[in-house]
Amino acid sequence: MTIYQVLKKYWNYDSFRPLQEDIIQSVLDGKDTLALLPTGGGKSICFQVPAIVNPGICIVVSPLIALMKDQVENLKSRGIEAVAIVSGMGKREVDIMLDNCVYGKIKFLYLSPERLMSDLVRARISYMNVNLIAVDEAHCISQWGYDFRPPYLHIADIREIHPQVPVLALTATATERVVEDIQQKLLFKKPNVLRKSFARKNLSYVVAHEENKYRKLFSIAANIEGTGIVYVRNRRETQEVSRLLNNEGYNADFYHAGIDTPGRSLKQEAWKKNETRIIVATNAFGMGIDKPDVRFVVHLDLPGSLEAYYQEAGRGGRDEKKAYAVLLYNQADRIQLEKKLELSFPSIEEIRQVYHALGNYYQIAYGAGEGLVFEFDIGDFCSRFKLDALKTLSALKFLEHDEYISLTESVYLPSRLKIVVAAEDLYRFQIEYAGYDAFIKLLLRSYGGLFEQYTPVRESEIARRSGKTTREVMQILEKLEELGLLSYLKQTDMPQLQFVKARADGAHLNIDTKYIALRKQIMQSQVKAVVHYAEAKACRSRLLLEYFNEPESEKCGICDVCLEEKRLANSKGLFEQITFEIIQLLSAEHLSLEEIITSLHSGNEKERIDALRNLLDAGKVKSDGIGYYL
Known part of the structure; x- marks a missing residue:
């Protein structure tokens, strides 16, 4: 099939968006490619189409577990075989999935970058017929980027296993330094960057200097029709702002990673269907949510970087x-952001303290724990160790960089089942243990593929069909697992923390201080850029485009600064026109104030009086107390 036939068959599109076809052709020509596409530019089609055209499997690395799962479901709904291996899955479950990738018909294997640190995963990838390595959110590989993820550095390991396979790196936000770093870290054979301008001609950027932010927010909601997103700093604020909006009569809901x-x-779907008008969220909201008709995106607080701001604002x-x-x-926002910057860099002693507390929290002895994964x-x-949350998160990131631990976002995995004995052994068990017979038959009738792979199940559904309580169903499944009949993995909705290395004692914990100093320098420059954007009196679009290395861009004409310039220019022209009309009138005759005001064609009454007063002050028009003359 050609790329056009694939596009039509699986997506029912007749043509590609700008730059998509160039990117796809570059990949099909076997070239390592870095694609810079703004948010909403259709990045996924750029690797999905060439991967379907060519025989073999495409490996997709993404840090966003929720997005990976969405894409897998989306591909499956189109009849394309895809799987995602994420943290929280058991070793046996991962083993079966990797087997299917080697010997089955899987076209897409989605992996979180943490999984690339596993020797098992890397070993099995070596047996796969890989046709493309796609790296989503590629800026995460660069320490100069705004969201550096150390596990991304292991993508280069796959390149060493499959040196002839092209890499397609995709991102919506990258400065020139990050663009160079991505290509270097991914071992590009030749530099090859395809980019679409970051300009958004329909998006009006506005910075409003406000002490009473809520009043301004209500004004925006009242005056701009359609759905919107309001980004806030923390989870508590999402609920508070959502409540205030609802009190004012605006249909709003809140969203954060703690839900x-x-x-x-459910919240996403209600908003996408316009059942909820405004979603108030932390930065956890938005990735992979393609809602085209968002009319406004409001940030109540300063973002941490212009990269993050461009991506979030770009959802409108x-x-x-x-x-x-x-x-x-x-000004309070500036102080808050600078304080956050300081808290993001705990001392070496504080990092050691967090690592020591982790060992105690999970009761891991020194020298033990390598490879163990915990919720x-x-x-x-x-709370237990009386630690500051922001400093702790930062400490965990530095421990992750030095590969002591690996921490993933919260991930929802439903309960899964797999029968681990042969069919004849199961039948024999049903005869010997008649009390379990009806329950096992119900499982086999309800779920296909239990002998081949881990299958998602819902205990509440099994309970409804069997007439038991959910608790009883779970107890029976636990008992059948104990008897060696099946493997039962319970659902989870928590972040996963893995000890990459065995627990080290304080004396052998080596923290990369040079890296910490570099990260601080980078974050300081990002904060400075955000403050400059907020305070500068220049075209907002040009400020953003200059940051992303488009220095020759034109003024947008629709941001707050451009509109103010237009207004001033118009008012100056209007003032000159009224002045000209007054002089024309008075050159012919003496006129009273009322006669002048009613005879003029330009401006309103106030503008006409202001122009006359200005002429009087300059001595160009005189008055005898009754009328006016030149």
Whole structure:
């Protein structure tokens, strides 16, 4: 099939968006390619189409577990075989999935970057017929980027296993330094960057200097029709701002990473269907959510970087119709952001303290724990050891960089089952243990493939069909696992923390201080750029485009600064026109104030009086107390 036939068959599109076809052709020509496409530019089609055209499997590395799962479901709904291996899955479950990738008909293997640190995964990839390595959110590989993820550095390991396979790196945000770093870290054979301009001609960027931000927010909601997103700093604020909006009569809901995955999905769907008008969220919201008709995106607080701001603001107006990206700013925000910067860099002693507390939290002895994975509740952890949450998160990131631990986002995995004995052994068990016979038959009738792979199940559904309680169903499944009949993995909705190395004692914990100093320098420059954007009196679009290495861009004409310049220019022209008309009138005769005001064609009454007063002050027009003359 050609790329056009694939596009039509699986997506029912007749043509590609700008640059998509160039990217796909570059990949099919076997070239390592870095594609810079703005948010909503259709990145996934750029690797999915060439991977389907060619025989073999495409490996997709992405840091966003929720997005990976969405894409897998999307591909499956189109009849394309795809799987995702994420943290939280058991070794046996991963083993079966990797087997299917080697010997089965799987076209797409989605991996979180942490999985690339596993010797098992790397070994099995060596047996796969890989046709493409796709790296989503590729800026995560660069320490100069705004969201550096150390496990991304292991993508180069796959390149060494399959040196002839091209790499397609995709990102929506990258400065020139990050662009160079991505190609270097991914071992590009030749530099090859395809980019679409970051300009968004339909998006009006506005910075409003406001002390009363809520009043301004209500004004935006009242005056701009359609759905919107409001980004706030923390989880508590999402609920508070959502409540205030609802009190004012605006249909709003809140969203943050602390809500369980089914709950988050319900909120997303209600917003996408316009049942909820405004979603108030932390930066956990938006990745992979393609809603074209968002009319406004409001930031109540300063973002940490212009990369993050561009990506979040860019969720507005994907349908190419007018939309607004509004940043509400005051001096307190600047102080808050600078304070956050300081908290993001704990001392070496504080990092050691967090690592030591982790060992105690999970009761791991020194020299033990390598490879162990645990669910991680940061709230409980910080509470138990009286630690600051922001400093702790930062400490964990530095420990991750030095490969002592690996920490993933919260991930919802449903309960899964796999029968681990042969069919004849299961039948023999049913005869010997008649009490379990009806329950096992119900499982086999309800779920296909239990002998081949781990299959998602719902205990509540099994309970409904069997007339038992959910608790009883779980107890029976646990008993059948104990008897060696099946493997039962319970659902989870927590971040996963893995000890990459055995627990080290304080004396042998080597922290990369040079790296920490570099990260601080990078973050300081990012904060400086954000503050400059908020305070500069220059075209907002040009400021953003200059940051992303488009220095020759034109003024947008629709941001707050451009509109103010137009207004001033128009008012100056209007003032000159009224002045000219007054002089024309008075050159012929004496006129009273009322006669002048009513005879003029330009401006309103106030503008006409102001122009006359200005002429009097300059001595160009005189008055005898009754009328006016030159």
